[in-house]
Amino acid sequence: MKYYSTNKNAPQVGLQEAVVKGLAPDNGLYMPEMIKKLPQSFFDNIGNMSFQEIAYTVADAFFGEDIEAGTLKSIVYDTLNFDTPVVHVKDNIYSLELFHGPTLAFKDVGGRFMARLLGYFIKKQGQKDVKVLVATSGDTGSAVANGFLGVGGIHVYVLYPKGKVSQIQECQFTTLGRNITAIEIDGTFDDCQALVKTAFLDDELNRKLNLTSANSINVARFLPQAFYYFHAYAQLAKLGKARNIVFSVPSGNFGNITAGLIAKRMGLPVKRFIAANNSNDIFYKYLQTGEYDPRPSVQTIANAMDVGNPSNFVRVLDLYNKSLDEIKKDISGKWYSDDNIKKTVKNTYDGTGYLLDPHGACGYQALKDELQSDETGVFLETAHPAKFLETVEGITGKPVAIPGKLQAFMKGEKQSIDMGKEFAGFKQFLLK
Ligand SMILES: *Cc1c(COP(=O)(O)O)cnc(C)c1O
Secondary structure (H helix, E strand, O other): OOEEEOOOOOOOEOHHHHHHHOEOOOOOEEEEOOOOOOOHHHHHHHHHOOHHHHHHHHHHHHHOOOOOHHHHHHHHHHHOOOOOOEEEEEOOEEEEEOOOOOOOEOHHHHHHHHHHHHHHHHHHHOOOOEEEEEEOOOHHHHHHHHHHOOOOOEEEEEEEEOOOOOHHHHHHHHOOOOOEEEEEEOOOHHHHHHHHHHHHHOHHHHHHOEEEEOOOOOHHHHHHHHHHHHHHHHHHHHOOOOOOEEEEEEOOOOHHHHHHHHHHHOOOOOOEEEEEEOOOOHHHHHHHHOOOOOOOOOOOOOHHHOOOOOOOHHHHHHHOOOOHHHHHHHEEEEEOOHHHHHHHHHHHHHHHOOOOOHHHHHHHHHHHHHOOOOOEEEEEEOEOHHHHHHHHHHHHOOOOOOOHHHHHHHHOOOOOEEEOOOHHHHHHHHHO
16 A cells, blocks of 8 residues: 655655554644455444454555555554443443553554554564654653564654653553663654654665654554444444444544544544533634634643644544535534533533543543434543543542552652753664
């Protein structure tokens, strides 16, 4: 399969180059040249298939031409060593729980898949010493670091802003050791991202090192997120609730929801999507006015969605040939202030016993506000509430049980390297 750039100003490339490069040379995002429709027989039988079997069928439609079947199957099966269950919350609303992976957020799916795929390509090429750079404001660093932990030939550098990620998030990428190095930057998330971007533009670094990025625009992180939309459908089909499904997706960079739109293109029977935002309402405004007006992000309690210029917006435009009318047929928008999010977490917990995290809360509330009686609503519960311990405990006034996996991270010893935000120091460090 070939991948083209959304800017249409760069040559098409094969899967390997799209994965290793991440971003196209014209600064566009790679898209698969074809989105295959899956046969009706697959959907008729999907209720009898395991998550891994379903995911392999979806993966084969994209990657089957480029990776031999046995290898692709083991990459998919290794990636999904955890479930994504659909759990009933209230009336016709269900939670698609994406937090049962090693770092308790949906990014585990893309992070683990990309790590395995890149590891495979590097081995095939006989390449050594590939350096993966990733800037994080929290969840991405842990999913990517844990995905790559122990993968031969690859060293991961996680750059994060000092004092600006939660303690729980920090321990998920600073305690790993082995082929993972955490770098604590005396600056903001934007400074971290700037260091990574500058490194990719630096001639000397590119000549001397094999550098790769693992941010969410990479097709190997983005496309596997389609897997769990199919698995959710399968579970609802078994319950006899698969008619008029509405997916409500807590959105920041819009990678997760775009993978859902691709699932729909592959034939998944979904009626429509809701993009649920926090106060960073750029997409909501776009749907209202047709004007895309990115602005600096504002800080909220759903911090993984604090994005002022969603990187996957161009993929949404590309999928719908830039037609606002076509986009509006499939996607509506909602946004919630911190106060709204807090009310939703509190009322849902008091009323149903279900504890939402601040991101999932946006998805749930959007369904409460918009769902019609003949529709089945599924919101993506993108992280475990314990990842946002102080926030959630502050809202409910009750202690949150911390899952064993998270406790294990918290027992590890923090190892990180302090660094300033000047590029020269970072460059010297990489060259050492
Ligand atoms: C990354 C993240 C999001 C946003 O996902 P996008 O694909 O960037 O839209 C939402 N919730 C949580 C918990 C996240 O970590």
